[in-house]
Amino acid sequence: MREQTPGQRNADEKIFDAVVNIWAALIVVVVLYPLIFIVSASFSDPALVLNGEVILLPKHITLDAYKNVFQNGQIWHSYGNTILYTVVGTLINLLMTTLAAYPLSRPDLPGRKGLMFFITLTMFFSGGIIPSYLLVKQLGMVDTMWALVIPGAIGTYNLIVMRTYFQTSIPWEIQEAAHIDGCSNWKLLSHVILPLSKPIMAVMVLFYAVGHWNSFFNALIYIRSKDLYPLQLVMREMLLISQADSFDSSTGMANKVLLAESIKYVVIIISSLPVLVMYPFVQKHFVKGVMIGSLKG
């Protein structure tokens, strides 16, 4: 081993810290830059964006694209749909997941191991997309909201996370004491367990709600009428499909094409806003949520 004087060692440490901080800062920039660019582009003159003159901050600030989006009935209608699907879907998720997680968290439930196996097996083997599609079709759910909220009513991973939380974070003695006082299991769940489970419920709301908000594929295969389209499906048409045709028209349509381009940035922002606004409030909890899940993965 190389001999080092304390001074040398201090200098080495400082250099190491500097390198670490520079790399970390670099990563932050790489993650943030695209997000900042989207925001800036949405406020800028679309012609400048297309010419590559908007680099970090907005140029020639204009709200035209926002005005246009706010007047677009289809976007707001689908926004409403998405809110409805997210609220109803998340409520069903919470109800179903809790109803399954609580009994399975009870160490005194006969048959618990078998039931857990019955449930975890589905994480490793599934019928796949085609049989699921045929099933939903046969149940008459196609082109209704139910196709979006019922087939995914329980996320098995979330169920395991919640069960682990009940097992590890709520003292068993409390439950026993409540029982001796003559408390039924339903009452125990609603009056003792749930009030003690706010952190895990916050995590579940975040996971499930973000899932509903962001999902497009189920709507793509199950929803036929445009009236029922969720936001992501409308966005798919605006962001991804219109791409090809907007390239062709370069003459008289130029302005419209330009506006269509900046509308894309606006749509991205208004669709991501609710999730990003929610984020700081639940941020503290979800690290815990991920950890609980991995504890007993």
Add this chain to the structure above:
Amino acid sequence: MKSTANPVGVAPRSKSRRSSLYKSIVSRYDLYLMLLVPIVWYLVFHYGPMYGLQIAFKNFVPTKGILGSKWVGLDNFERFVQSYYFWRLLWNTVSINLFSLLFAFPVPIVLALLVNEIRNKAFSKVVQNITYIPHFISVVVMVGMLMLFLSSRGGPVNTIIQAFGGSPVRFMESAGWFKPIFISSNIWQNMGWQSIIYIAALSGVNPQLYEAAKMDGASRLRRIWHVSVPGILPVIVILLILDIGQLMNVGFEKILLMQNNLNLEASDVISTFVYTKGILQGEYSYTAAIGLFNSFVNLTLLVLVNRFARKKAETSLW
């Protein structure tokens, strides 16, 4: 006295175990009542499709129903394995995952090690919270962003290329660029989120180990290599097993959105093929067979890798 009044209490060892089991089930009937709807749901929405998988061995005709359709043995599987697309689909599916394991899997580990070395706790929190953000962006938005950024007309990336005298590249319409774009944007979106688990594992490493290493004169880099990395190795192995067990699954939704006729050569994967042939074109039996083939390979890999890890690394899922 207590045990009869208290349904939670462990039943006393009675002479007949069956009657005590019966008692403990009956006294907890309300727990089973809670489980009733979820269990029925699992039966319908998870075991139902497994039952429906038999159409993979049949020539399923929707009007005849699952039971009324004729058995055809392994015909659907043979057709897939012999089809013109088989090797292309298999290669694309597997290679996207292999490249991801190679390039994307280590990134969150390195990020976690880096975050762990940041001394300023506030800065460390900032780095963590910012890198988590992209995880919450929807696939549609993610692909939309890719198209905007990589557009050959006014996309910032091409602007930079042109500024350096290059000619614009049509990234999204090229088969060669498909996999690099898919994987690197995945890294951007998920590295922070996936680092959470490693960061947590690192915080559980015994600080005395670092002190001891320091006493021995180990540099920071050596401490990372000899203390931090071994400390999170079990977590790394578990996540690696899980990832290999998903070798035949790809970020299906994202690929579907990124796919176009010009990059199909590289973007045609098993799951998108199942979607197009099955749901869009109605070849249910054929695509159910492909799906089954896929799950079967995944499950086999998972079991094999898990067994291997249990022997070699003494870490396993079960």
